[in-house]
Amino acid sequence: MNTDRIILGIDPGTNIMGYGLIHNHGENIELITMGILKLNKFNNQALKLKKIFERTLSLIKEYKPDELAIEAPFYGKNIQSMLKLGRAQGVAIAAALYRSVPIFEYSPKKIKQSITGKGSASKEQVAAMLINLLSINETPESLDATDGLAAAVCHYFQKRISTKKEKYSDWNSFISNNPDRVV
Secondary structure, rough: OOOEEEEEEEEEEOOEEEEEEEEEEOOEEEEEEEEEOOOOOOOOHHHHHHHHHHHHHHHHHHHHHOEEEEOOOOOOOOOOHHHHHHHHHHHHHHHHOOOOOOOOEEEEEHHHHHHOOOOOOOHHHHHHHHHHHOOOOOOOOOOHHHHHHHHHHHHHHHHHHHHOOOOOOOHHHHHHHHHHHHO
């Protein structure tokens, strides 16, 4: 596993896109930046998609991430919302592909589970865990920003787990080998 890499996480949305970047060096991660792209001022769907594509490209150009972790659209009651969300995700993926950045997709449940241990955690619980984990001093401007950051941190944990060959016999052995994941 490359132990010095930058991960861009994106929470796609058609009104707000959240993003976060982390630097992984060795067993450590630190926050580079996080933020949001507000799209609700645009009433044209195609223009929103163009803005998502452009912002993703600008983040890639500025921070040169090694990988992109993106939240997968989830099935809800409104099929039109899911289609719009899928398009937003698609243009962010297209921007990464355009710049040859490898893409990793995670379900919302997987992201929440990786960060908090519970797949049903609230956005607030995810944000609180990230603030603690990354020693963030200021409250993020939006939970969409922490959702984008959560995708990046989830990817870090998933890569870390997949490269570790350790097997844990019980919770105590897991906790002793992963003190940074326990609050």
